[in-house]
Amino acid sequence: MKLSEVVFHKSVWLWSKELHLDEKSEIVFVGRSNVGKSSIMNALFEKKDLVKTSSRPGKTQMANMFLVENKYYLTDLPGYWFAKLWKSLKDQLDWLISWYLEEKWQYIKNVIILIDSKLWAQEVDIDMYKYILELWLPVTIVLSKIDKIGKSEYGKSLEHTKHHFFWQEVIWVSSTKNIWVKQLSTIIKNSLLDK
Ligand SMILES: Nc1nc2c(ncn2[C@@H]2O[C@H](COP(=O)(O)OP(=O)(O)O)[C@@H](O)[C@H]2O)c(=O)[nH]1
Numbered sequence: 001m002k003l004s005e006v007v008f009h010k011s012v013w014l015w016s017k018e019l020h021l022d023e024k025s026e027i028v029f030v031g032r033s034n035v036g037k038s039s040i041m042n043a044l045f046e047k048k049d050l051v052k053t054s055s056r057p058g059k060t061q062m063a064n065m066f067l068v069e070n071k072y073y074l075t076d077l078p079g080y081w082f083a084k085l086w087k088s089l090k091d092q093l094d095w096l097i098s099w100y101l102e103e104k105w106q107y108i109k110n111v112i113i114l115i116d117s118k119l120w121a122q123e124v125d126i127d128m129y130k131y132i133l134e135l136w137l138p139v140t141i142v143l144s145k146i147d148k149i150g151k152s153e154y155g156k157s158l159e160h161t162k163h164h165f166f167w168q169e170v171i172w173v174s175s176t177k178n179i180w181v182k183q184l185s186t187i188i189k190n191s192l193l194d195k
Pocket residue numbers: 031032033034035036037038039040052053054055057058060079144145146147148173174175176177
C-alpha cells in the first residue's frame with residue numbers, strides 16, 4: 001500500500017448532516033489545534049501541502065477526508081480544543097468530532113491521537129483518549145514535533161505521556177525532520193490491512 005497515492009476526497013462540516021457511508025476503512029487523526037495533525041498527514045502522504053497546515057491555531061473547522069489508493073480514508077479532524085475560539089464554536093467542533101467517530105465507528109481502524117511533545121498531555125487529551133476507549137476504537141498515541149525538544153526533555157515527555165495514557169505504547173515523530181514517519185506509516189498500513 002502506498003500512502004502517497006492519495007487525493008483529497010471531501011470536507012465534512014456539521015450541517016453536512018449525513019455521511020456517505022461507503023464501507024471504506026478509515027484512519028482518523030485527532031489532537032489539539034496546532035499539534036501538527038495536518039503536517040504529519042502531509043509527511044505520510046509525501047506531499048508538501050495537500051493537507052492545509054497553519055501556524056494559526058483553530059483553523060481547521062471541518063473533517064477533511066483524503067482517499068488513499070481509492071480504497072481507504074485518512075481523515076484530518078478539527079483540533080478539539082483551542083482556548084481562543086468562542087465557546088459555541090468549540091462545542092460545535094467537539095460535537096462534530098464525536099458525531100464523526102460514532103457515525104463511522106465500524107469503519108474506523110485506528111484513531112491517531114497527537115500530543116505535542118513540548119506541551120505534554122493535557123486534560124483534554126486524556127478526556128479524548130478515555131472517550132475513544134469507551135467507544136472501543138483502537139488508538140495510537142503519537143508525540144509530535146520531537147525535533148523541538150532535547151534528549152533529556154524527551155525522556156520526561158515520554159514518561160509523562162505513558163503515565164497519563166495508562167502505559168499504552170507511545171511513538172514519537174517529527175514531520176519537519178521526517179523522524180519516525182515510516183514507523184507511523186507502517187502502523188497505519190497494518191491497521192488498515194487487519195481485517
Ligand atoms: N518544529 C516542528 N514544527 C511542526 C511540526 N509539525 C508541525 N509543525 C508546525 O506546527 C504548526 C501547526 O501545524 P499543523 O500541522 O497545521 O497543526 P494542526 O493544527 O494540528 O493541523 C505549523 O506551523 C507547522 O509548521 C514538526 O514536526 N516540527
